[in-house]
Amino acid sequence: MTCTVRIPTPLRHLAGGRDAVEVADGTVADVLDHLDRECDGIHDRIRDDGGSVRRFVNVFVDGDDIRTLEGLSTVVREGAVVSIVPAIAGGAPDWRACLEELKSTVPQVTVAEVRSMRERGEDFVLIDVREAEENRRGRIPGGQHISRGFLEMKIEEAVPDHGAKIVVHCAGGVRSLLAAQSLRRLGYADVSSMAGGFEQWQRDGLPVEVPAGLDEADMDRYQRHISIPEVGVQGQVKLLESRVLLIGAGGLGCPAGYYLAAAGVGTIGIVDGDVVDLTNLQRQILHTADRVGMAKTESARRTLVALNPGIEVVPIHQRLTSANVGEIFDGWDLVVDGSDNFPTRYLVNDACVKFGIPCVHGSVYRFEGQVTVFKTPEGPCYRCLYPEPPPPGMAPSCADAGVLGVLPGVIGLLEAVEAVKLILGLGDTLVGRLLQYDALRAEFRELRIRRDPNCAYCAEGVEFPGFIDYEHFCASSHSTVSV
Ligand SMILES: [Zn+2]
Numbered sequence: 001m002t003c004t005v006r007i008p009t010p011l012r013h014l015a016g017g018r019d020a021v022e023v024a025d026g027t028v029a030d031v032l033d034h035l036d037r038e039c040d041g042i043h044d045r046i047r048d049d050g051g052s053v054r055r056f057v058n059v060f061v062d063g064d065d066i067r068t069l070e071g072l073s074t075v076v077r078e079g080a081v082v083s084i085v086p087a088i089a090g091g092a093p094d095w096r097a098c099l100e101e102l103k104s105t106v107p108q109v110t111v112a113e114v115r116s117m118r119e120r121g122e123d124f125v126l127i128d129v130r131e132a133e134e135n136r137r138g139r140i141p142g143g144q145h146i147s148r149g150f151l152e153m154k155i156e157e158a159v160p161d162h163g164a165k166i167v168v169h170c171a172g173g174v175r176s177l178l179a180a181q182s183l184r185r186l187g188y189a190d191v192s193s194m195a196g197g198f199e200q201w202q203r204d205g206l207p208v209e210v211p212a213g214l215d216e217a218d219m220d221r222y223q224r225h226i227s228i229p230e231v232g233v234q235g236q237v238k239l240l241e242s243r244v245l246l247i248g249a250g251g252l253g254c255p256a257g258y259y260l261a262a263a264g265v266g267t268i269g270i271v272d273g274d275v276v277d278l279t280n281l282q283r284q285i286l287h288t289a290d291r292v293g294m295a296k297t298e299s300a301r302r303t304l305v306a307l308n309p310g311i312e313v314v315p316i317h318q319r320l321t322s323a324n325v326g327e328i329f330d331g332w333d334l335v336v337d338g339s340d341n342f343p344t345r346y347l348v349n350d351a352c353v354k355f356g357i358p359c360v361h362g363s364v365y366r367f368e369g370q371v372t373v374f375k376t377p378e379g380p381c382y383r384c385l386y387p388e389p390p391p392p393g394m395a396p397s398c399a400d401a402g403v404l405g406v407l408p409g410v411i412g413l414l415e416a417v418e419a420v421k422l423i424l425g426l427g428d429t430l431v432g433r434l435l436q437y438d439a440l441r442a443e444f445r446e447l448r449i450r451r452d453p454n455c456a457y458c459a460e461g462v463e464f465p466g467f468i469d470y471e472h473f474c475a476s477s478h479s480t481v482s483v
Pocket residue numbers: 380381382383384385452455456457458459
């Protein structure tokens with residue numbers, strides 16, 4: 001004596017693709033047992049460990065819900081049709097039903113159990129299947145991270161032993177259910193999902209590891225840096241620990257400082273003795289119209305800390321001189337030169353040579369700019385290139401030279417890029433190369449520049465000649481372009 005059991009689409013893979021199966025009759029419970037013999041595993045999908053019909057499944061006998069009959073004891077007569085109807089939404093398996101099903105088929109462990117497994121020294125692998133960004137914001141110490149998207153591809157390498165005890169976790173306990181199910185399908189025999197995930201772990205006040213040097217806000221702010229393998233958390237920490245001195249808060253110093261602050265250079269010093277003038281605003285983007293008359297260093301500081309309150313900006317409202325250069329240059333890793341006159345250029349160069357500080361050099365003139373890195377002894381210094389300034393009158397004065405307002409943006413940012421590369425120790429810097437930019441032709445040209453073996457300041461074995469009277473040396477305090 002048999003009856004017909006109609007198999008719903010989500011379970012047909014357990015029935016060899018059949019939509020109906022003939023089984024021996026009896027009670028509904030008997031029929032489901034018979035069905036399980038035909039379709040291995042289907043019983044668990046329909047009934048829970050206690051034997052009840054799962055709450056997301058309904059069973060009908062000849063069109064009547066067994067809950068309105070006698071439940072599992074309902075008698076199924078010969079020739080009757082038993083329909084199994086799981087919850088389905090919109091033509092696809094209902095997510096909540098899937099989740100309930102996963103919860104019923106994948107073993108789960110609580111956070112407390114994982115903790116005591118650890119305390120007992122139990123041998124198991126804890127795998128964090130959250131995204132890399134989530135892992136970087138904080139993780140359970142001693143866990144292994146494999147993003148859900150790479151789990152199937154990477155698990156063999158991470159856990160070669162299919163018999164190993166594995167606990168997977170995610171943020172809240174859902175993705176880890178899917179992950180655990182997938183691992184079980186791959187043949188891992190002892191896989192469980194940590195209920196509640198990392199969030200529960202945190203709520204329970206258990207130890208969480210955050211990569212050194214970066215708090216959660218930093219992990220968010222610098223996420224796009226941290227995602228670059230060449231930068232990562234270590235690189236960001238380096239940036240935050242770095243100290244960069246900007247010479248000038250003008251056309252070059254403004255864009256360079258803006259991006260260095262955004263990038264998280266932890267301490268930015270700004271030397272400038274000027275105040276904001278209306279004519280500056282065509283290119284000096286840290287300043288604003290309502291700050292005309294304010295010290296440029298203070299105006300720059302306000303803009304930079306508004307952008308990134310996590311950094312320190314040190315305003316040095318002074319004109320750089322031979323008398324104060326020793327004190328001002330003390331303790332900086334890097335100088336970004338955006339000065340606007342020859343005396344300062346030479347003074348900055350000489351001080352960088354003396355104190356062994358790399359100097360990122362930029363300059364602009366109307367539609368042209370140039371940028372390089374002076375770093376001795378690997379490359380030349382400014383004096384190797386130009387042992388002497390042009391005589392007065394040979395260089396245009398600040399009043400009539402002029403500069404296209406966007407050009408210092410380009411050059412200042414090239415300086416910022418070089419500064420970041422130097423801090424991170426990445427790539428090929430412009431040491432020994434002078435990059436020229438012609439805005440009108442939209443062309444970059446590169447010139448190779450070499451050390452002068454007879455340079456009075458940086459040649460090997462030369463004793464530092466001392467700071468000089470740079471104003472006198474250049475014979476004019478504004479002998480070149482004002483940026
Ligand atoms: Zn030199």
